[in-house]
Amino acid sequence: MLKRGFKSQCERRAVELRRQMHRVPVDPLPATDVARHFEITILSPSEIEGISDEDLNHLLREGSNEWSGFTLGISGHHLVVVNTAQSERRQNSVLMHELAHIILGHQLCAGTISSGGHFVPANYDQDQEDEAAWLGATLLVPRPALLWMRRVRMTNDQAATHFGVSPDLLSWRIRMTGIDYQLAAATTRHR
Amino acid sequence: MTPKNLGQMIQRKRGSMGVRAAAGEIGISAATLSRIENGRVPDLDTLKKVCAWVGIDPASYLGMSSEQAESALPSVQVIFKKDRAVSPKTSRALAKLIQAAYQQFAATITPDGHG
Numbered sequence: 001m002l003k004r005g006f007k008s009q010c011e012r013r014a015v016e017l018r019r020q021m022h023r024v025p026v027d028p029l030p031a032t033d034v035a036r037h038f039e040i041t042i043l044s045p046s047e048i049e050g051i052s053d054e055d056l057n058h059l060l061r062e063g064s065n066e067w068s069g070f071t072l073g074i075s076g077h078h079l080v081v082v083n084t085a086q087s088e089r090r091q092n093s094v095l096m097h098e099l100a101h102i103i104l105g106h107q108l109c110a111g112t113i114s115s116g117g118h119f120v121p122a123n124y125d126q127d128q129e130d131e132a133a134w135l136g137a138t139l140l141v142p143r144p145a146l147l148w149m150r151r152v153r154m155t156n157d158q159a160a161t162h163f164g165v166s167p168d169l170l171s172w173r174i175r176m177t178g179i180d181y182q183l184a185a186a187t188t189r190h191r
Numbered sequence: 192m193t194p195k196n197l198g199q200m201i202q203r204k205r206g207s208m209g210v211r212a213a214a215g216e217i218g219i220s221a222a223t224l225s226r227i228e229n230g231r232v233p234d235l236d237t238l239k240k241v242c243a244w245v246g247i248d249p250a251s252y253l254g255m256s257s258e259q260a261e262s263a264l265p266s267v268q269v270i271f272k273k274d275r276a277v278s279p280k281t282s283r284a285l286a287k288l289i290q291a292a293y294q295q296f297a298a299t300i301t302p303d304g305h306g
Contacts, residue, residue: 050291055284063281072293079296114253116193119286121234
């Protein structure tokens with residue numbers, strides 16, 4: 001459950017961050033630009049040294065549908081590795097989700113490697129996951145951007161392309177913000 | 192103990208009990224239990240619940256106590272596509288990628304910041 005006022009705070013952050021980065025609220029905000037703004041390192045799996053071709057090929061081919069990325073934190077610095085075998089829009093939302101965790105100051109969760117060499121993740125904090133999901137999606141498509149796409153009569157697909165997000169993420173934002181109800185109510189009032 | 196061994200132990204303990212009923216007793220979803228029985232690697236919290244139900248120490252799977260495991264990699268977060276119970280091969284390759292990334296990134300950080 002999100003804290004009271006959190007959603008409005010996310011909208012303000014999304015607009016404020018665009019302002020700091022010299023953009024208007026309806027401009028797309030690629031997650032890679034946000035990472036650069038916060039000096040967060042991003043590497044692709046193939047840029048990691050010391051991993052065998054066999055493991056790399058597995059992670060980017062056969063096993064590529066099982067993982068999306070990971071974040072490491074060392075002494076206050078962060079590295080995000082995104083699965084480059086997934087679509088660019090998916091990479092954009094995964095990276096923004098991870099950046100949202102960092103922006104919100106969340107503690108990274110623990111994990112370990114078993115004696116058999118398997119990565120065993122510790123359990124996630126669901127509240128933190130919900131917060132990062134909400135902020136990440138809001139940073140990508142803030143409310144003013146959704147109102148704008150309706151005003152200029154952009155289709156959902158055109159808007160998803162403009163903001164570099166999946167049609168699913170865009171539809172989720174439209175539903176969660178209730179902009180269509182808001183616009184319909186405004187039209188009724190003006191009749 | 193391998194992920195496959197754990198899956199077999201669960202199946203033995205479950206016997207004729209249905210997956211849904213066993214999952215309910217353990218406190219996890221039936222889909223997750225089914226995946227672990229098929230040799231998928233669970234997350235730590237799920238592993239602890241399953242081991243408690245089977246009556247084994249998670250250390251026999253992890254090679255360390257679950258307390259040590261919780262602080263072994265204190266600052267890593269992995270995003271999985273759909274489910275955190277991934278195939279053993281992906282889990283092992285991911286472990287290697289994370290360790291390599293950790294070493295590479297740590298080497299770029301100086302006490303003053305990024306080197």
